[in-house]
């Protein structure tokens with residue numbers, strides 16, 4: 001059986017376009033920014049769908065995160081939340097310190113993380129003590145009536161697991177909701 005010579009294969013549209021149109025040296029020298037990057041297969045941290053992701057690393061830094069085409073779950077696609085994983089991790093606009101606005105204040109103050117954690121713990125316990133119901137009509141309840149937990153879209157599976165454990169099992173808070181399905 002004879003093999004077809006590659007010279008008989010007609011040029012692809014993109015090759016024809018390159019032949020027929022002038023390109024600036026800048027355009028010719030452009031390459032994908034992920035060219036030469038190390039590909040690290042991973043899993044989207046956000047929900048139990050477990051879409052496969054590909055993390056692109058260059059010089060020890062993450063330069064992009066995209067859907068993994070090899071994944072049987074998502075075949076290279078990601079939902080809008082998963083598609084923004086890179087911007088969540090690498091974002092110069094991300095605020096990395098505590099900002100506090102006192103009641104009725106018109107400006108934000110910078111505070112330490114220790115101060116914020118102490119204040120949150122204190123207010124949480126104060127509210128719980130006010131709203132805790134141990135028994136009603138002879139029935140043991142052990143629940144809190146004045147608190148709930150509403151999770152943010154950027155929380156991952158592990159954070160949501162810990163929130164469920166702390167708020168529900170630890171504090172007795174019943175309404176717990178978040179975007180991720182765990």
Ligand code: SF4
Pocket residue numbers: 044045046047048049050051074077078079080081082083
């Ligand atoms: S958040 Fe979106 S991309 Fe991530 S696992 Fe869930 S469905 Fe997939």
